[in-house]
Amino acid sequence: MSGKRKVLVVGGGAAGMMAAIAAADAGSLVVLYEKNEKLGKKLFLTGKGRCNVTNASDVEMLLSNVTKNAKFLYSAFYSYDSFMLMEQLENEGLPLKTERGNRVFPVSDKSSDVIKTLENMLSRRGVQIFLNTPVKELLICRDSCQGVLLETGQREMADAVILATGGVSYPSTGSTGDGYGFAKGAGLSVEKPFPSLVPFVTKEDYIPKMQGLSLKNVVLSLYRGKKRLYEEQGELLFTHFGVSGPLVLTASTVLSGSDVAGITGRIDLKPALDEKTLDDRILRDFGEAKNALFKNSLGKLLPAKMIPVVVRLSEISQDKRVNEVTKDERLRLLKVLKEFPFTVEGLRGFAEAIITRGGVSVKEINPGTMEAKKVGNLFFAGEVIDLDAKTGGFNLQIAWSTGYLAGRSAAECPKNAFCRKETT
Ligand SMILES: Cc1cc2nc3c(=O)[nH]c(=O)nc-3n(C[C@H](O)[C@H](O)[C@H](O)COP(=O)(O)OP(=O)(O)OC[C@H]3O[C@@H](n4cnc5c(N)ncnc54)[C@H](O)[C@@H]3O)c2cc1C
Known part of the structure; x- marks a missing residue:
């Protein structure tokens, strides 16, 4: 020994x-x-x-x-x-x-x-x-x-x-x-x-349509009812089942082990711009192409995969000319850009x-x-x-x-x- x-x-x-x-x-x-x-x-x-x-x-x-x-x-x-x-x-x-x-x-x-x-x-x-x-x-x-x-x-x-x-x-x-x-x-x-540091499964059918799209420098917030549970800036990825990426993985730590019923998420797609500045920016883009169709007017603001989804959520007719878009419609668009919504249905598993x-x-x-x-x-x-x-x-x-x-x-x-x- x-x-x-x-x-x-x-x-x-x-x-x-x-x-x-x-x-x-x-x-x-x-x-x-x-x-x-x-x-x-x-x-x-x-x-x-x-x-x-x-x-x-x-x-x-x-x-x-x-x-x-x-x-x-x-x-x-x-x-x-x-x-x-x-x-x-x-x-x-x-x-x-x-x-x-x-x-x-x-x-x-x-x-x-x-x-x-x-x-x-x-x-x-x-x-x-x-x-x-x-x-x-x-x-x-x-x-x-x-x-x-x-x-x-x-x-x-x-x-x-x-x-x-x-x-x-x-x-x-x-x-x-x-x-x-x-x-x-x-x-x-x-x-x-x-499971923790894990992607979210989301409810809406429009999320998988953006599969593979990664957004940098967006702000993700999570809510239970009206109570905000999480808010941070970073990188987010859309997948075939929901959302992932570093921002979502970190956000999952506030949900891990708890009931996800009633949990909703919002993504601020333009956190560097307040609503007024963003509205001015949209008006400027609209002004540069007055006769363009609404669906063709968002190319400078959003990645291509997101445009049909944002158009749909804004409830503005995609074939409307931008010079016909009303102030109320523009406000709806602003809300989608600042509070892009999704619902958390669950977290992915241990695998x-x-x-x-x-x-x-x-x-x-x-x-x-x-x-x-x-x-x-x-x-x-x-x-x-x-x-x-x-x-x-x-x-x-x-x-x-x-x-x-x-x-x-x-x-x-x-x-x-x-x-x-x-x-x-
Ligand atoms: C995809 C992925 C990426 C990650 N990236 C990072 C990162 O970049 N940075 C970071 O900080 N963390 C990262 N993590 C987390 C990090 O890897 C873990 O927290 C860390 O490896 C845990 O180390 P551990 O030794 O405690 O456990 P483990 O790495 O799980 O090791 C446990 C070991 O015990 C062995 N074992 C189990 N049961 C028995 C048994 N009965 N007899 C003999 N052997 C047994 C297993 O085979 C295994 O090899 C990542 C995790 C994953 C899954």
Whole structure:
């Protein structure tokens, strides 16, 4: 025996790899189990294959972009923030660049380079990696986790176990909620999972007609009845089922897990122009082509795919000459441009959700160590925990920070309160 503590990590995603690296750096013998044939399957898909690895922001800014249970992350973010991650990755030979909104990507624009870097880090630290090796159960004895049972029937004993099995979104990447079952089996509560950062299904037949059209710098507002729930500017995409794009994904965090009945959306297509300025602009366009048909007069104002839809919603006859359009009709047109309407019928499912809202309750976990409060030597990291954030690299930072803290804590477990209590 080496006398080193043995730490088992379940799950080879961002959180699990970081946990394994941190535990090995802290002197533990680390074994990582991944049920897929390779590490980081979800990481490979991130940032459309470019991997928005983090957000170059201070901890307060990171916390303000966490949409659920932000306070829980205080210690984790302060233990390992985005600048520490960036420095570590760059020192390991992965050059990074920072883009709009402080989003950080590898210079190569390849998520595979992030995975390669992590794999090299794991290998240099002697982490033993078992691929195609699903963990079936936790071995728990007298409120202490003692190891895992593999699908093969093999029992692996250890000083600590870190669960980094992810959520249930994009299940094709291996994130199938196994950690929720393990946590429940250990007597811990799990908040019901819901898809989040996910597109909307909309009711109106005119939305799919604009499929593929992307609008930049529009303002999206969401309402429940008259109450405004959300308003932000950004990029939106029309699809065959509804609306998507960064603006919609972020907006979905205010609806995830709640009833969408009565939720309507409005898009301000011209947020830079107030109604008076926009009306002047329309009058000017009309004045330049007095005899043009209304349907042919909006080309300077709108993308071609939107024109028939806006004409229909304005209820102005498309074949009317612009010099015959009345003030009331123009006001209706203005309303459509400033408050383009849609109704939310639902959110798309886990297969398309960037993240899972819900998971192992933060009440069950010590935020200073990531150890389960009721079960000693059992640690959690990443999306398996009931935490989620906006787009922009914040979700991966949650995985890195909680992974780091869980890894360090698992390696130093005797210093933790729970273990001290057990060993005295
Ligand atoms: C399409 C897409 C794009 C995204 N883009 C970004 C982005 O650019 N920036 C960002 O910050 N976030 C992004 N995210 C979110 C981010 O990828 C996740 O929040 C993050 O990867 C979660 O990491 P994790 O390690 O906790 O979980 P996961 O990455 O889900 O890893 C869990 C791992 O555990 C393994 N596992 C599960 N059960 C078992 C078991 N029983 N035994 C052994 N292994 C098991 C799984 O196979 C999996 O490999 C994106 C998500 C998606 C789906």
